[in-house]
Amino acid sequence: MSEISKLTIGSIREGLLSRRFSATEIAQQALAFAESENPKTNAYLRLCPERALAAAAKVDAAIAAGEEIGLLAGVPVAVKDVILTKGVITTCASRILEHYNPPYDATAIERLEAAGGVIIGKTNCDEFAMGSSNENSAFGAVRNPVALDRVPGGSSGGSAAVVAQGTAVVSLGSDTGGSIRQPASFCGVVGVTPTYGRVSRYGLSAFASSLDHIGPFARNVRDAATLLEVMAGRDPMDSTSAAAPVPRYAASMTGDVRGMRVGVPVEYMAHATGETAALIHGAIDTLRQLGCDVVDVSLPSTDYAVAAYYVLCTAEASSNLARYDGVRYTTRSEEAGSLISMYQHSRGEGFGPEVKRRIMLGTYVLSHGYYDAYYLKAQKVRALVARDFTQAFGKLDAIVAPVSPFPAFKIGEKVDDPVAMYLSDIYTITGSLAGIPCMSVPCGLTSQGLPVGLQILCDHFREPEMFRLAHAFESAVTLRTS
Amino acid sequence: MNLTEKEVRYVAGLANLSLSEDELARMVHDLGGILSQMDRLAEIDTTGVEPMAQVLYDAGDDTATLREDVERTPLGSDAAVANAAISASGYFKVPLVIERQE
Numbered sequence: 414m415s416e417i418s419k420l421t422i423g424s425i426r427e428g429l430l431s432r433r434f435s436a437t438e439i440a441q442q443a444l445a446f447a448e449s450e451n452p453k454t455n456a457y458l459r460l461c462p463e464r465a466l467a468a469a470a471k472v473d474a475a476i477a478a479g480e481e482i483g484l485l486a487g488v489p490v491a492v493k494d495v496i497l498t499k500g501v502i503t504t505c506a507s508r509i510l511e512h513y514n515p516p517y518d519a520t521a522i523e524r525l526e527a528a529g530g531v532i533i534g535k536t537n538c539d540e541f542a543m544g545s546s547n548e549n550s551a552f553g554a555v556r557n558p559v560a561l562d563r564v565p566g567g568s569s570g571g572s573a574a575v576v577a578q579g580t581a582v583v584s585l586g587s588d589t590g591g592s593i594r595q596p597a598s599f600c601g602v603v604g605v606t607p608t609y610g611r612v613s614r615y616g617l618s619a620f621a622s623s624l625d626h627i628g629p630f631a632r633n634v635r636d637a638a639t640l641l642e643v644m645a646g647r648d649p650m651d652s653t654s655a656a657a658p659v660p661r662y663a664a665s666m667t668g669d670v671r672g673m674r675v676g677v678p679v680e681y682m683a684h685a686t687g688e689t690a691a692l693i694h695g696a697i698d699t700l701r702q703l704g705c706d707v708v709d710v711s712l713p714s715t716d717y718a719v720a721a722y723y724v725l726c727t728a729e730a731s732s733n734l735a736r737y738d739g740v741r742y743t744t745r746s747e748e749a750g751s752l753i754s755m756y757q758h759s760r761g762e763g764f765g766p767e768v769k770r771r772i773m774l775g776t777y778v779l780s781h782g783y784y785d786a787y788y789l790k791a792q793k794v795r796a797l798v799a800r801d802f803t804q805a806f807g808k809l810d811a812i813v814a815p816v817s818p819f820p821a822f823k824i825g826e827k828v829d830d831p832v833a834m835y836l837s838d839i840y841t842i843t844g845s846l847a848g849i850p851c852m853s854v855p856c857g858l859t860s861q862g863l864p865v866g867l868q869i870l871c872d873h874f875r876e877p878e879m880f881r882l883a884h885a886f887e888s889a890v891t892l893r894t895s
Numbered sequence: 896m897n898l899t900e901k902e903v904r905y906v907a908g909l910a911n912l913s914l915s916e917d918e919l920a921r922m923v924h925d926l927g928g929i930l931s932q933m934d935r936l937a938e939i940d941t942t943g944v945e946p947m948a949q950v951l952y953d954a955g956d957d958t959a960t961l962r963e964d965v966e967r968t969p970l971g972s973d974a975a976v977a978n979a980a981i982s983a984s985g986y987f988k989v990p991l992v993i994e995r996q997e
Binding site: 512513514516517609610623649650652653714716717719720721723724731735738739740741742743744745749750751752753754755756757758760761762764766769770772773774776777778780786787789790791792793794795796797799831832835836847848873 | 898903907909912913915926928933937941948949963974976977978979987
């Protein structure tokens, strides 16, 4: 039963078309494997066998009828529980949505199922995607499948864990300040945050709307690119979704990155220490050997990015989460006397500590007398961070950097220090603020066997260049370690 | 910036959030620490910089436009109230909002 954990989108397609197995068999095996493995990690909040088997049966019927099959035909997909799935409970890992049954599917979900994808379950995460360790879930922390006493990263920890564990072939996460790249790095898988607006946010529960993205996890660059390709493109239901045409990403993965101009931010490397820094330096050497033209680059506003990000994301969150008021969504406090006390108690009982902390911060920075000093100032600093990248990409094709200052840490190790937890997002936040595509690709293991990811960042809509570099790098690393 | 307990209570009121006494004490401590980090924003010169409210890029005229105004069937009130704590006849039910003067 180890076959599921080795499958790729390509090998499933080949197996289906050669009738070596059926989509139904794959779905059944994936569901059974997920069920038996999940007690180790708590990565799934629920499986959805009915929906999975119905989707698989459609693929099998299409093959039997000799019809064309979609790019994701028969591929077991796991979905972060902040993305709406019609008829499948979607909790955002929060008590306040414990019984929420969405009346519609997210656009990303519709598209991946239209391409033959088979959704097998919903994955655990930090409550409302707020966190960097997946310890903020109302339904228990997720354990890292690589080292079970450690966090898988966050907030999309469950989605990274199931791909690393092999119970899903690919998965969907969401990224606001690093919530795809950091868990991908911690679990040793590929995670992609596309250009802001590349994938529709319709049906993604809103955390910070100007920063939220849906993106893929996979065990290799090609699979991540295929999943992104299926989901990407203009959606009339999201006015911020981009009309730019979606390229065939596979065509860009030529293996040839000679002459690519790659920048290494001096401000990032000044912070980097220990084994993480050594692995990133090793990765940079590999890029040089592949023929990239590697140079130093300065991103001078970096030091202020974390402060700007946490002002903006909490401000947007405090507004977005006002909708959870005990009226429309599932849970209402028993303490409901007056209307206001019903709001206050429903929210007080329904939200966990980190969500409350962010609602409070966001409310404060938007409150009378503080708006200019915090919110407006942070928007200006965001413009400076974005300008750093625009200037850098005038001379560069890509930037490479660490994803996180350290590999996966122990469960409980940082849970009582929110400031330290926020500061650890430094390398991922800058790209999020600029809205550029960025990804984490595995670059090696520490002496304790913990994965470390290399981050690749490119200019808006330059996903093809990003995948070209990531794919060439991945091939070189695989060759060296196999 | 350190916040007083009174300020934290005021913000919790704005956010419609009930906090226990323990949560309140913890919040005074945590918000103070985080705001001290945020106060660093004052150090960087942003003279003449336009605030960035949204990601900006040149991606053609069709981006960030409204969709065609075409009639379509909405979810309907049954689906809309299906997840409510208390509903009746297609409406959300809430505690009494307006007291009637006799």
